[in-house]
Amino acid sequence: MVKNIIITGHVNSDFDSLSSMFSVFVLLRNKVQHLFPQETEEQFQFYLLMPPTNHPMVKAFVKEQLESLFTKEYTTTKLIHSLEEQIISDTKYLVIVDTKRISRLHHCHPVLFENITVHNNNANGNQGRDQSSINKSIVVRVIDHHPNSDKEGDDLQSNDTNVNVETIITGAVTSVIVELLQKYNVTLTTMEATIMSLGIYEDTGSFLFGSTSNLEYKAMEYLSRFGLDHSILKNNSSRNISSAGGMSKFENTGDHEDSQNLNNYNRILTTLRENLTSISMLDNVIHLTQLDEISPDKNISPIVQNLIENSCNIHTLICIVRLNQGISVICRSSQDSKVNVGRICEDMGGGGHFHAASVLVRDQTISEIRSMLFQLLYGQIVGKDILLKTIKHQQQEVLTIDVNASIKSSLEIFTKNPTIKYLIVLKDGKYHGLLPNIDSINSKISHNAMVQDYMLSVQLQIQQINNDTTLADSIQQLVRNRFWLLPLSWQDSNSQIGGVITSTDILQQTIKSMNNGQIHHFESSNRSTPFGKHLSILQNNIIYNIVFIVLKDVAEKLNLDIYLIGNTIYKILKKSVDLSKVELVIFSDQLTSSELEESILEFLSKSFKKIKDKSTIKNNTDQNQLTIELSDSNVIITIQITTFVYYPKTQYYFTYLPSPIKNHCYRTNFTMNSLFVDIKNQNLYDCFDAIYDINEDILNLNHSNSFKDNPSSILKMFLLQYEFDLTISNDTKRYLKNAVSDGDVKKIEGASINEFLHDIFKFKKPFQFLYDLKLYGIWNEISPLIKIESSYYDLLQDILNWYDNLHIRDLKPDRFKILMLTFIKYSGNEKKTIELGKRLDVSEEEIMELYNSKSDINIAAKKVKKWIADPDHKSDANSLNEMFKDLKIEYLLFLMSQIMYKLKKTDNNEMFINQAPFTLFLNYLNLERINKTQ
Known part of the structure; x- marks a missing residue:
């Protein structure tokens, strides 16, 4: 055989x-x-x-x-x-x-x-x-x-x-392998020798990479004996400008096409140069650059190689490139670089050599990738000499909770430890998962719920440590786990969790290194732009006066860092006229929150007489929120005040290094909300690639685990998409699909779903939300009792629009109730209807009222059919009033949609004939109401 x-x-x-x-x-x-x-x-x-x-x-x-x-x-x-x-x-x-x-x-x-x-x-x-x-x-x-x-x-x-x-x-x-071919005297064809040569040319960078050895020269000498097709080598070489510009060609093109490819090559190279930033760790200078445009077919590696070869001051270069299928990280270093880029890419899931490596990352955002790169670089250069035992002690208290505990008991732990983002969940004393800070992300979750219902089943590799384990070892494991919390188990402890190390621990070590001069930064990016030119669209000058005159004066006289943040910036950039709310954040390590509030109000009262203020203290004592309402202008200013800042006072905007404002904006779910403006210099800063997303109208997550930590943010994402007419990015779609397949959608609280279903009616096409959620399989995860038929909801939307055009006074239907009626239609019996109501946070009384209305609606349906069949009644308004008088307007419109939808499937003409009784009745009703008011 x-x-x-x-x-x-x-x-x-x-x-x-x-x-x-x-x-x-x-x-x-x-x-x-x-x-x-x-x-x-x-x-x-x-x-x-x-x-x-x-x-x-x-x-x-x-x-x-x-x-x-x-x-x-x-x-x-x-x-x-x-x-x-x-x-x-x-x-x-x-x-x-x-x-x-x-x-x-x-x-x-x-x-x-x-x-x-x-x-x-x-x-x-x-x-x-x-x-x-x-x-x-x-x-x-x-x-x-x-x-x-x-x-x-x-x-x-x-x-x-x-x-x-x-x-x-x-x-x-x-x-x-060619050495073996030569050893056994294997005869090759020209094509065979050429195909083998391709691999040698490419992996040695045409013999320019530091990993090239005499074995490659010997192999090429042997292969050249059989003749090589140099046109194939040229056209498939990544160092060829044509192919590097994004085209793989196997024959020469015309001059015009070659010119276009050269222009494309130079444009990308110029962009990479403009986006260069750098940091120095123990005198190892690392440069980072980025290509923001999505480049599905371009091979950027040769351009990155060109950049490092032709820049005498660049010895380690990391390039981040957006792709449709993920984010590519390309790393190159010169012979005299001590940074092992191959190890960095390997820890991120890719591979390569000491001086040339790459990785395609599908499960992290660009911001997270930058953070991973910084941590790995820090570990490899500085952290390798820091013993973990100097940071974490064996007697460290670990905050844990049992899988069978209630959410209420977890809230008690989070309240005592407000900076903790996750609790470690144990089952039989062993690691079982993580519980996010429920109350901080979703206050609608019932305190009677159980930990096992909301924990994240994150499979973390527990690190076994001893006295020789270094910080670099833990950083590598953190990156491989793709989660910024690492359970530690000391040697000979029977795998019992004896501590954790988090990104905060690494951050604090980084800050120590920054303070003692081990890390320096060099800013040279173009990601800072003047914001003043955008302010001309502000029709209400009071906002400009508050933010850029009064608060600027506050910042300068009190030596404060004040920043404009959030949706305010997005709306200004998009020239929105809806600017009634302004969001700011203040950082101070000198004044208390109360002192700051008093000073801010004093400054504002000099310029604006009518001021209402409300101060809210958050769980952690170092943050206050001051809300100021200007009574005569309908402007609300929300100022977050942070008085404890352990970052060094510096402006690490674009490099990997942290700063207070950068960390603050990184917490936002979406890149569109991560911009900030320095009130003092009126510069706009983009640390998380928001400008590209805003210009392209793309909705992008800042964190790959946002949907897992807070599944309700999925619903908020769809609302944002339609509010600002955005396209969900491919990366975000991938995270959404993961959340669906991993069962995270099941954790969305009923109260959040209920609120979402009310909010969709603020939009012109509310039922489009239903279709989108069905497309991603979200409804099936929320409740299999919900069935969405787009053709029916299209008809229902037409009916609601038609009703609105009648302009019936003081009779506005509750659209949410009509939607519930459509859901109940498929739910089945009473028991399942009550189950559906609980899932959507609709009270049993309300859901049963809607359920019981089915009999009245069915009786009315029979009367409608009889009325249509009897020609003598077709103009009798009294008979119509008799049929419909006991039906609420929601029931009436639902009945109309049901009758018309059934006929639409069989006879369109008949469908419009059956619309007649509803049209006559509602017009009669409208006329009657008008007469009463005159």
């Missing part, structure tokens, strides 16, 4: 992965014994399993070159993009190239591991994906050129039976 040999590389494969796969195929096709000397059989079926990739040039090369080559030249070998069970069952050998990391081989897990099948590969988590679970019925050969991973258990390792892992640290793994 013919057995299979599967050859594959890592996910998101590059040309070195592709070329090395191809090289192994050519080697084994020549003789299987070259890699498996014990083999006696000669006939095998070869499968090249192409890993999923987002590399545009690799994808184009496979489709336009490799697939046709295998169809014409290698007819007995199959190029496949996914596995089938029959292929797996007949496989004897699996060859893996360019990686040994289990986490980068997800596409071949069904053949690599036992009990992982094609069907459950995407739903099994990490269970059954370790060294002990490797498929014992196959032989695995791994050829790699990357250093071992720091992530415990992620590297495949050789064993005495069926796994052989060979790692040779060099510039390109293709060179290792």
Whole structure:
């Protein structure tokens, strides 16, 4: 029986992965014994399993070159993009190239591991994906050129039976396999030599990367003996301006197209230069840049390489690029850089080499990625010399709560510890999950609810620590967990949680390093712009006078940092005339809240006579909120006052480093609300990429876990989308889908849903909200009793619009009640209706009143049909009044929608005939009301 040999590389494969796969195929096709000397059989079926990739040039090369080559030249070998069970069952050998990391081989897990099948590969988590679970019925050969991973258990390792892992640290793994081809004197065609050369050229940066060794030069000398197609090498090289500009081409283009690509290349390069910022850690200067535009098809890597090669003062460069499928982080460093960018990308889920690496991140926002990068850099440069035991002691008290406790008991803990964002949830004394600060994010949750109903099932890897564990070790684990809280377990403690380390702990260590001169910053970004030009749209000059004259005077005389924040800025930028509310924040480490309030009111009273003020003290004693209402102008000013600030007083706006205002704005859910304006200099600052989102009318989350921490923010997102006519970003859609699939939507409180269903009627097309929630599967998660038929609600909207145009005095229907009637229609019996009412926070009395109205509505429906069928009654207003007099207006409009919808499905003309009795009755009713008022 013919057995299979599967050859594959890592996910998101590059040309070195592709070329090395191809090289192994050519080697084994020549003789299987070259890699498996014990083999006696000669006939095998070869499968090249192409890993999923987002590399545009690799994808184009496979489709336009490799697939046709295998169809014409290698007819007995199959190029496949996914596995089938029959292929797996007949496989004897699996060859893996360019990686040994289990986490980068997800596409071949069904053949690599036992009990992982094609069907459950995407739903099994990490269970059954370790060294002990490797498929014992196959032989695995791994050829790699990357250093071992720091992530415990992620590297495949050789064993005495069926796994052989060979790692040779060099510039390109293709060179290792070409060395074998040369050793066995394998003759190549020009095309074969060219395909192999591609991998070497690309992974060594055309021999310019620091990882290049003599093995690559020897390999290229051997390959060149068979001739190389340099047009293929040129057109598929990332260093080619045409391909770097976003196009993968296999033949020369005209002058005009080349000129366009060159212009595109230069434009991107200029943008990256303009966005450069930098920080210095222990004299290691790291530069960060960013491409804000979404670039689905552009290969930015060569431009990043060009930037570092042609800038004598840049030794470590990190570039962040928005993509439709996630966010790409490209890292490059020069030979004299001590920063291991490969390790940084590996900790974030990617990989590479010491001086060149990249990662595609799908589960974090740009702001979170910047924070991760800073923490990893800080850990690698500074944190490696800070022992964790100097920060966390074994006797540290850990705030925990049992999974079976009530929410009320958790609130008592949060009240005593207001700065705590999460409690660790225990089950049988072991880590089970996290409970967010419920009261701070959603006051509508019942205190009688249970912890298990609202906890986050976050699978955190608990860190085992000892006296030698460093802060760098914990930072790496924090990043890998994708959560800024890490449970700690001291060695020999039987896995009992003995402490936690959080992002706040790391922040405090960072501040110490900033204060003692270990970290410096250099601002050179263009993300600060004058805000004064936008203020001309303010028709009500009182806002300008309050904010930029009176409060500016306050800031200068009292030496305060005062910032304009929130929706106020968004509305000004969008030239909105609705500016009745102004939001500000004040930071002070000198005056108390009461002193500040007194000073602010004194300054304002000199300019404005009629002032009402209300002061609210928040849970934590260092923050107050002062609300000022100017009686004669309908302007409300909300000022948050923070009097305890442990940040150094500096303006770390654009680098990774923190500042009070930056931290404050980072807490917002959406980027559109994260801008701030310094009252003193009237400059607008954009630290979280809000301007791009605002200009493109995109709604983007600031935090990837916002929907998990506070599921009700999902509903707020849809309201924001329609209020400001925004498009939900692809990243935010991805987080929304995750929240649905992870069951987070089920945690939305009924009170929040009820409020949302009332709010949608503030918009012209309220039922569009229903369609959108159905599209994402949200209604099914909220309650399977709710059914949404868009064609029916379209008709209902037409009826409501028609009714509004009648202008019937003092008879406005409660649209929420009509909506509830439509929900009840599908809910079934009384018990299910009461269940639906509870889910939507509708009282049993109200929901049963609506439920019981069904009989009256049904009786009226029969009368309507009889009235229409009797020609003598069609102009009799008294008979209409007799039919409808006992029906509330909500019931009447609901009845009208039901009758017309049933007929719409069969006969449109008949549908409009059946509208007649409602039209006559309501017009008669309107006329009667008009006569009464005259």
